[in-house]
Amino acid sequence: MRHASREQLVAKIPADVEMPDKLFANLTVRQVAILAGTGVLAAWVYLMAGDRLPVPVLVAIVLPMIACGCALALGRRDGLSLDRLVLHAFTHLRRDRKLVSAEEGVLPPPAWCRVRGRLPGALRLPVRAIREDGVLELAEGGTAAVVRAGTVAFGLRTSEEQAALVGVFAGWLNSLDSPVQILLQARPVDLSALAGVINDEAGNLADPALEQAARRHAEFLTDLSATRDLLTRDVLIVVRHQDAEQPPGWARRARRTARRDSSAAIVTRRAEETVRFLLGLGVHASIVDADQARDLLVRSLSPRHPEPVGVARPEEPITLGEETR
Structure with a gap:
């Protein structure tokens, strides 16, 4: 019986589907x-x-x-x-070890200038642009969409439920016809800001006992953040669509926008299918929008540092104001 329950959790997935002849x-x-x-x-x-x-x-x-x-x-x-x-x-x-952000490339120094060592190379990010619907336009061509997924308590399910989950997940894997990346992203968490908010709002509570409990909770969060390396984990699924070979000359420039829109529609449909499959597993999932995609890219480029505060989007003006009391 024990062996039979293990056999129910086996799902055959074709391996090495791109194996050369x-x-x-x-x-x-x-x-x-x-x-x-x-x-x-x-x-x-x-x-x-x-x-x-x-x-x-x-x-x-x-x-x-x-x-x-x-x-x-x-x-x-x-x-x-x-x-x-x-x-x-x-x-x-x-490859160059030092990279700088230069869209036009790193210009060579003048002839009269002597340079010791190698010049830095141009930093080429894999994402060219983020569309309003959250679809990423890749620099090498094609588009990608990111699905944020939750987790499921697999060990707490019965053997029949586990077999059903494995079957649904295997069906999703067998239905894939394009590259898909499953990424587990861990990033540090700073609770000092939350502890400060709780401490500031504790004085507005009507009951002194609630105020005391809130301040103790703020102290606990502060101590926890100072003595432990806290991490939060995101489960991300990246689906892609690669454009067809681009026609040369004026035809490529004329059809560029239509090709990008078509690729974005295809990758959005694939992301929606992924969300439906995950909902069948009992996993909450959603497609990230433009702001969430930007935040993911910022955290991915600097995973060990806190996210910058007040980052403006490309179309938003940057202003500097003073707080008035």
């Missing part, structure tokens, strides 16, 4: 190319230095070469092949 001996085209290149290079070294070097020296040269080629072709780390991992590492090392 196998060409020969269960190897992909990339693996065959790497192994063939390694073999050709080892054979060339053997033919060129076979008569000039002793056998131990030749083996010491060819054997590590073959081992590195086999490792690059057959090895994997964190679900990524070693050849791609090495390529990503090389690309990362070549």
Whole structure:
């Protein structure tokens, strides 16, 4: 019976749906190319230095070469092949370490100016703009929508309810036809402001006992914030839609707005379908609007620092006023 209850929680999800085709001996085209290149290079070294070097020296040269080629072709780390991992590492090392916000790019210094070290690179954010409906226009093309979801007490459900939840979640995963990211975002919480509000409003309470209880609660919040690292957690689901290949020339400029609106409508529909699936699981979910999306981006860019106060939206004027008493 115990084994049967565990079997009810099993849902088959297709894995590696984007797995490349196998060409020969269960190897992909990339693996065959790497192994063939390694073999050709080892054979060339053997033919060129076979008569000039002793056998131990030749083996010491060819054997590590073959081992590195086999490792690059057959090895994997964190679900990524070693050849791609090495390529990503090389690309990362070549990138600029210091980035500045410059839409027009970092201009080179004049000829008479000597610069020590490398100039900073231009910071390219992945999000180009935030639409009024909360849809994110990505810099590399396409759109994305963010769904904020709650959680469900899975361990408190019965075995039949758990099986139903797993089945509904598996149905949502099997229905996906575009990239989806499930993100658990933890950020620090500062209770000092809340404690200050409670302490200020405690004097307005009619009952002295309530005032005393409120001040003690404010002291508790202040002590809790000073002695503990408090975190709050957000469960975010990001759905995407990638634009089709852009036509060249004037046609691309003429249809740019219509293509963005169409992509935003598609990603909004997918986000609404995600919300309906989550509601079927008993999980409260909602699509974030423009202000919430902006706040999420601000917290994501600076996760270990408190959010700036009074950040204005792009269309809002920035004013400076003095408080009058």
